[in-house]
Amino acid sequence: MSNDFYTNSILPHSGIIIKICRAYTDTQEDFEDYYQEVCLQIWRSKDRFREESKWSTWIYRLALNCCLTLIKKKKNNRQNIASDFEQKEIGEENKIFEDESLNLLYVAIRKLSEIDRAIILLYLEEKPYDIIAEIIGTSNNNIAVRIIRIKERLKKLLDGKIN
Numbered sequence: 001m002s003n004d005f006y007t008n009s010i011l012p013h014s015g016i017i018i019k020i021c022r023a024y025t026d027t028q029e030d031f032e033d034y035y036q037e038v039c040l041q042i043w044r045s046k047d048r049f050r051e052e053s054k055w056s057t058w059i060y061r062l063a064l065n066c067c068l069t070l071i072k073k074k075k076n077n078r079q080n081i082a083s084d085f086e087q088k089e090i091g092e093e094n095k096i097f098e099d100e101s102l103n104l105l106y107v108a109i110r111k112l113s114e115i116d117r118a119i120i121l122l123y124l125e126e127k128p129y130d131i132i133a134e135i136i137g138t139s140n141n142n143i144a145v146r147i148i149r150i151k152e153r154l155k156k157l158l159d160g161k162i163n
Helices: 003-024 028-048 056-077 083-085 102-111 115-125 128-134 140-159
Strands: none
Touching: 003 028, 003 056, 003 115, 028 056, 056 115, 056 128, 083 102, 102 115, 102 140, 115 128, 115 140, 128 140
């Protein structure tokens, strides 16, 4: 990967990649692996960008698909990944933000389904429903309903009512 491509095309959108990778990993090592893989996939796929959407939207979609693919590969390699992933507490390796409430929010987000995680991350990025729907591949109305349900689930998770 050329330094110019990384500096000009990936680095300005690194926040997007970081947030998506954080939501789908629970250790620093996994995060670094996912981040590196997403950047590599962006570089490999750059010639297939058809400018039918914004570059940032395309990066969201590619990062999300890459993380979901890595999770599926990991699940295929380890049968008990779901229970391991769900039971993790906030250990030192998971404390990535100085603000404890952000750490707790990311732990709660990790307990959501893969698609719900993607939706809430896009929502937290203040993306409009039509952009979220385009990335996820569904309707605006479906996104609106899912966001309401996701918020309710996160509230229950953060209040300690759901494990």
